[in-house]
Amino acid sequence: MECPKNGDGAELIVAYAAGTLDSGDQAAFERHLESCASCRQMAAAQQAVWSALDELSPLPVSSNFDAKLYQRIAEEQQSAFWQRGRWQRWFQAEWSWRPAMPVAAACVVLIVAFLVKNSGPVITQQEQAQPKLQIEQVERALDDMDMLKQAGIEFTLEKITPREQI
């Protein structure tokens, strides 16, 4: 067997000290230990650590330890959720540019619509420069006046109402 120190030595020695090696590997490693003082020393140190750990007696745990632990975890998660700002949660680490594309497209559509709608300021100014009254309206009003005059009812009726409030 090649010396474990040249490859995965530490893992092999730890596994040997923990007793998790299969019987074949364990036998091969023990044969190696007979001829390698350095590995022997490391294995002895590891076994001393494992022996010391075995001597430690575990602290007594209350019967509802798990329930209390899970409750505390849940409370801290909830608290952390509300402490983070709404916008912080919105733009948290999962943000990517892909969802921003529809927003950008919507903005482009609005900007184009705005530009198209306001593309004729010269025409608007021309329209504003023109008198509000269209001369054709005057012509049509005169047509109506002629027609009403032709009806011949304006004298007799309008004596009653000199100027009406409409």
Add this chain to the structure above:
Amino acid sequence: MRWRGSILALSVLVCGVISESTARAQSRRGATSRPPGSPRQSKGPVQTPIEEFETMSPAEQQKALNRLPPAQRQKLQERLQRFNQLPPEQQQALKNLYNRLHQLPAERQDAVRKSINKLSQQPPERQQAIRQELRGMANLSPDERRAHLSGPEFRGKFNKKEQEIVRDMSEVLPPR
């Protein structure tokens, strides 16, 4: 997460559409032009287009007239002159009739115009009878006018066509 972009885009579009329609409504509210034939909604004294034209400055009047071909412009100026030569009472009476006509919905305006045209095609004595009838109706309240138009005396005095003329023309009678 995949929906956030779409929700944001939708929000932007909705805001844009709302602001756009608001701006459009405001611009419509500010617009002064009125399609021909549409009824007037004003509560105060209403100026006819002739009066509006006469209140314009000479430069504005000339600018408006210059939009017409020379022959049409000349004819319009002559018509305006003839109207202004009428006695002031007759001018005012015609303006009042005009304003009442233009308060009616477009289809009723057309009906009145057609009836006035039909009146001119009647024999002179029937024209006189119709005018006399309208003169009498001018002294009645709206309810009395309605009752009169559906009464037997009126029906006995005028044929169907004449009744229609009186009924249509009564819509421009002044309020009592």
